[in-house]
Amino acid sequence: MMVRVVLPPHLRTLAKVKGELTVEVSAATQRSVLDAVEEQYPMLCGTIRDHATKERRAFLRFFACQEDLSHESIDTPLPQEVAEGREPLLVIGAVAGG
Numbered sequence: 001m002m003v004r005v006v007l008p009p010h011l012r013t014l015a016k017v018k019g020e021l022t023v024e025v026s027a028a029t030q031r032s033v034l035d036a037v038e039e040q041y042p043m044l045c046g047t048i049r050d051h052a053t054k055e056r057r058a059f060l061r062f063f064a065c066q067e068d069l070s071h072e073s074i075d076t077p078l079p080q081e082v083a084e085g086r087e088p089l090l091v092i093g094a095v096a097g098g
Contacts, residue, residue: 004088028083031074063090
C-alpha cells in the first residue's frame, strides 16, 4: 500500500523534496512508514526518530485524521484513511513557548 507523508519544511529541505512523500509499505503503522521514509531518504535517519532507540524525537509530533498519534504505540495500525492513501501522516514540528 502507498502511504502519504507530510514533513515539516526543515526536513523537506534536508530530503530535497517538495510537497508530500509517498512510501510503499506492507502494513500501515508508524514503524513501517518511518522505516520506509528512512530507507528512501537516508539523510533523514536520526531526524525523526533517535538512531538507537527509534523513539520519536521530542519536538516532533505525528498526526493523522485530526488525531494526535504521537503517544500511540509505533506498531498500532494507522487510521484506515491513511492506509488507503486518502489522508496523509503528518510529521509536525512542535511549537513551544509562552
